[in-house]
Amino acid sequence: xxxxxxxxxxxxxxxxxxxxxxxxxxxxxxxxxxxxxxxxxxxxxxxxxxxxxxxxxxxxxxxxxxxxxxxxxxxxxxxxxxxxxxxxxxxxxxxxxxxxxxxxxxxxxxxxxxxxxxxxxxxxxxxxxxxxxxx
Amino acid sequence: xxxxxxxxxxxxxxxxxxxxxxxxxxxxxxxxxxxxxxxxxxxxxxxxxxxxxxxxxxxxxxxxxxxxxxxxxxxxxxxxxxxxxxxxxxxxxxxxxxxxxxxxxxxxxxxxxxxxxxxxxxxxxxxxxx
Numbered sequence: 001x002x003x004x005x006x007x008x009x010x011x012x013x014x015x016x017x018x019x020x021x022x023x024x025x026x027x028x029x030x031x032x033x034x035x036x037x038x039x040x041x042x043x044x045x046x047x048x049x050x051x052x053x054x055x056x057x058x059x060x061x062x063x064x065x066x067x068x069x070x071x072x073x074x075x076x077x078x079x080x081x082x083x084x085x086x087x088x089x090x091x092x093x094x095x096x097x098x099x100x101x102x103x104x105x106x107x108x109x110x111x112x113x114x115x116x117x118x119x120x121x122x123x124x125x126x127x128x129x130x131x132x133x134x135x
Numbered sequence: 136x137x138x139x140x141x142x143x144x145x146x147x148x149x150x151x152x153x154x155x156x157x158x159x160x161x162x163x164x165x166x167x168x169x170x171x172x173x174x175x176x177x178x179x180x181x182x183x184x185x186x187x188x189x190x191x192x193x194x195x196x197x198x199x200x201x202x203x204x205x206x207x208x209x210x211x212x213x214x215x216x217x218x219x220x221x222x223x224x225x226x227x228x229x230x231x232x233x234x235x236x237x238x239x240x241x242x243x244x245x246x247x248x249x250x251x252x253x254x255x256x257x258x259x260x261x262x263x264x265x
Contacts, residue, residue, distance in 0.1 A: 005255055019219075023176055026215060030247040034255065131254040133141065134262045 005130040006037045011046035012135065015065065016056060021049050022064050024135035029067075032074035039129070040071075043082040043122060047089060050081065050096040050114070065097065072101025077113050084119045137168045139257030141250065143264030145177030146195040147188065152181045155263040156198055163206055171209040171253045172199075174242075176264070179217045182210065184239035196239050203241030210242045211249045 009028050013020040031038060042050055049065070056063040071077070079099060086092060093116060102108040117125060126132060140159060144151035159169050174181055186196055203210050212222055221237070224244050228236040238244060254260045 007251075007254060019176065023216060027175075027247055027250060031251045034248070034251045036251070036255065131260045132262075133250075133254070133260070134264060135143070 004035065004037050006039070006128065007031060007131045007133070008039045008041055008126060008129040010041045010043070010126075010132060010134040011049055012044045014045040015049040015054065016059060016061055020135045021046070022062070024133075025064060025067055027133065027135075028071070028076060029074060032071075032076055038076045039078040039080060039125065040076065041080045041082070041122060041125060043085045045085075045089075047081055047085045047091060047096075050079070050099070051091070052095065052097045068097060069099050071099070072113060075101075077101040077103075077111075078115060079113045080122060080125050081114055081116050082119055082122045083116050086116070136162075137170050137256070137258045138162055139170055139253035139260040140172040141260065141262040141264070142172060142174045142178035142181060143176045143262060145180040146186070147192075148177070149265060151263040151265065152178060152195055152199075153193070156195070156202065158261065158263070159208070160202065163202075169206070169208060170257050171211055171249065173250045173253055174210070174212045175216050175247075175250065177216075177220065178264075179212045179220055179222045182212045182217075182222055182239050182242040183237045185237045200239050200241040208241070212238070212242055212244045213250070214244050214246050217244055 009024055011024055015021045054063050054065040099113040100110045101113050103111050140155055142152050142155045146152050162169055188194055202208060223233055223236040224238040225236045
């Protein structure tokens with residue numbers, strides 16, 4: 001087994017309108033089986049993917065947003081959200097789903113998966129990765 | 136250096152597959168290795184042998200097939216993305232009860248695990264998309 005690599009999945013597109021977000025999530029779920037160090041980044045319209053209360057019924061599309069809350073079960077626990085992208089779209093952390101994971105190193109305490117970072121901070125997150133897959 | 140390549144956009148509509156092709160050619164010409172090219176999203180449409188672009192235009196699928204043959208490139212089409220978009224090899228067509236297949240020479244259909252594996256094994260993974 002080669003060394004664990006740091007994978008970052010960058011989500012830049014709105015959840016509906018194009019298939020990028022949905023197919024990116026499919027990669028994340030498959031990738032979780034490979035025991036790598038996985039993070040997700042949400043920036044630009046990608047921050048809309050995490051909003052709560054999504055209802056796609058009238059559009060005839062599958063609402064895949066509940067899957068984000070299950071990512072903790074796949075040991076995907078780092079969801080970096082860019083502050084400026086939220087600000088530019090009039091969103092705050094309160095508009096996003098409450099996504100948590102159970103920290104097995106801390107008696108399975110529930111902890112938030114979403115980490116809000118500045119644009120400069122997001123650049124640092126990206127620079128720290130081995131593999132960046134952009135969607 | 137060992138490169139892994141991701142192509143996320145379809146041929147002709149987007150330049151992504153052209154840029155990826157030119158990058159792969161240049162990388163190979165300068166002594167680098169390309170461990171795999173993974174086609175995802177509409178990128179899977181690069182791998183149909185049924186496209187008929189105008190004769191005075193570039194033949195994107197044929198370019199890739201020829202490059203794969205010359206350098207034994209591993210061109211992988213994501214099965215989940217391919218099924219949505221009607222890209223089938225003979226096995227998949229039989230398995231799904233479809234009456235035809237359209238995958239071009241040099242391409243193969245496989246799972247998303249091949250993308251992750253490529254990321255693990257390559258020194259650099261480069262995405263060509265929108």
